[in-house]
Amino acid sequence: MxxxxxxxxxxxxxxxxxxxxxxxxxxxxxxxxxxxxxxxxxxxxxxxxxxxxxxxxxxxxxxSPYTAGHCNRVPEIAILIAEAAHNYPSGLFADFKFKNDQEKREFSIAAWLHDCGKITTPEYIVDKGTKLESVNNRIHEIRTRFEVLWRDAEIQYLKNVLTDSSQEKTFAQELKLKRQELHDDFAFIAQSNVGSEFMSDEDIERIYQLAEIKWMRNFDDTIGLSPVEELRVGKVNCNVYPIEEKLLMDRPDHRIERIQEFHVDPAFAIKMDVPELLYDLGEIHNLTIRRGTLTAEDRFKINEHMISTIKILEKIPFPKSLANVPRYASTHHETMKGSGYPRKLSAEDLSIPERIIAVADVFEALTAADRPYKKAKPVSVAIDILHKMALDNLLDLAVFKLFIKSGVYKVYADKYLPEEQNDLVDISKYL
Incomplete structure (x- = not known):
């Protein structure tokens, strides 16, 4: 015994x-x-x-200084929701109970490890705050080209005056108009780079038109490169300068090929479309992103952290009491209607613990004030977004209602969010 x-x-x-x-x-x-x-x-x-x-x-x-605390805060929200579900007597949660401390610990560990795959994601991709950002924001390269065009316009003005001084006022007016045009064009490109507004067809067409503006390059751009850059640029035979170039370009060396063929163990049942390229740094390609700052290649690289999470956790010999950790940790980007990733699971595939971590992850992300690509949402706005996502079957509606009915959102907000962000929420309209 x-x-x-x-x-x-x-x-x-x-x-x-x-x-x-x-x-x-x-x-x-x-x-x-x-x-x-x-x-x-x-x-x-x-x-x-x-x-x-x-x-x-x-x-x-x-x-990343911009995601500091995320992996610490999500478990706290998730555990608060799970405890509320554990104590809720009806509906979806009527039969949900942590049978013992080991099951609760298993859930907690999964929540802590839900983003462990991000250790493989390049920092500049996670933190990409503008369309032209890679290791640095390349808008400054384009601004320098506008500086060249500005000086070219001024030089042309001076040449015109030397040729015919009687037309100085006319030439001065032309210079003024040209400078204003350059200011407006750069302001448009710079605003497009921020990615805060949806790009219309007209906006995209304007980017293509501006790309055709010519400027003169007088220096060799194939020297001073790293060995990897030299391989991408290839052999360029050009001994005659200056060279006419377009203001914006999608150059061959902007296309970053995959070093190895992308492969995932079929046993992981991954269902994600894999882009041909590892990255595409093309200036036009990036500036014409319709919404946000991420290309398809960037988006995949970020989403790939879930595949990395699965790879990492499946290699760990968890004891029987923690057997569900890999599964719980790797499903918070799935949706109730099967449109998520990495496995395109749907409601019938997702357990209550998995649904809880998904809600916790989104709420933390919406209210976090440490992201370079978005502003922190007030609690009321975050709750409203969660509600819309739940109505659209992206999140579980029952978990969402429990989240607000139990007051978990308020407990978290009082502890972590500044007073000006922690506004009043009328929960009656959601219940």
Whole structure:
């Protein structure tokens, strides 16, 4: 019986048996000591594993100053929702219970590791705040070309005056108009680069028109390159300068090929469209992104963190008590209608813990003030967005309602969000 209790991890139920028979007494004492030694060892190992997991999560947050705290805050929201679900007596959650502390710990660990795959995502892709941003914001290169055009216009004005000084006022007016045109054109490109507004067909057509503006380059752009850049640029035989170039270009060296063919174990059941290129840095290609700042290549690279999460966690020999960690951690970008990633799972495939982590992840992202590509949403706006996502079957509606009805959103907001962001929410319109 005592051995069975140890197997069941009921260490405190193991009691000493007092017997006048020496062998029985010694055996009881040994089993009692064993139970408490195993309990102590298990506690130490759990503490070690938890600390290691928290270090990994913190390292991912530290990798980018703009996502600092995300891996720490999502588990807190998720656990609060899960505890509310655990105590909710009806509906979807009527049969949802953490049977023991191990199940609750399993869920917590999954929430902590939900973004562990981001350790493989380049920082400048995660933090891409403008369309032309790579390691640096390339809008400055385009601005320099406008500076060249500005000086060319001024030089042309001076040449015209030298040729015919009687027309100086006319030439001066032409220069003024040209300068205003350059200002307007650059302002349009710069605003397009920010990606805060939807690009219409007319806007995109204007980008293509501006791309055709010519400027003169006098210096060799194939020197001072890294070996990798030299391979992309290739051999260019040009000994005659200046060279006429377009204001905006999608050059061959902007196309970053994959070094290795993309491959994922079929057992992972990944259903994501893989772009041909690893990256496409083309200036026109990026500036004509209709919404946001990410190209299809950028989006895939970011979404690929879920594949990396699966690869990492599936290689870890989790004990039986933590067997669901890889699954719980890798499904928070799936949707109730099967439009998510990486496996295009739908409602019938997603457990309550998985649905909870998805809501926690979105709410934290909406209210976070440390993202370069968006402003933090007030709580009321974040709740409204969550509601719309739930109505559109992107998130679970029952989990959303529990999130607001239980007051979890308020508990989190009071702890983490500034007063001006933590506004009042009329939850009655959502229930």
């Amino acid at each position: 005592k051995q069975k209790k140890i197997t069941q991890k009921k260490y405190d139920d193991v009691k000493l048996v007092h017997s006048y028979t020496k062998e029985i007494s010694e055996l009881s004492s040994s089993i009692y000591s064993l139970a408490h030694d195993v309990k102590k060892h298990e506690k130490e190992m759990n503490s070690f594993v938890d600390s290691f997991i928290h270090v990994i999560a913190s390292a991912i947050d530290d990798k």
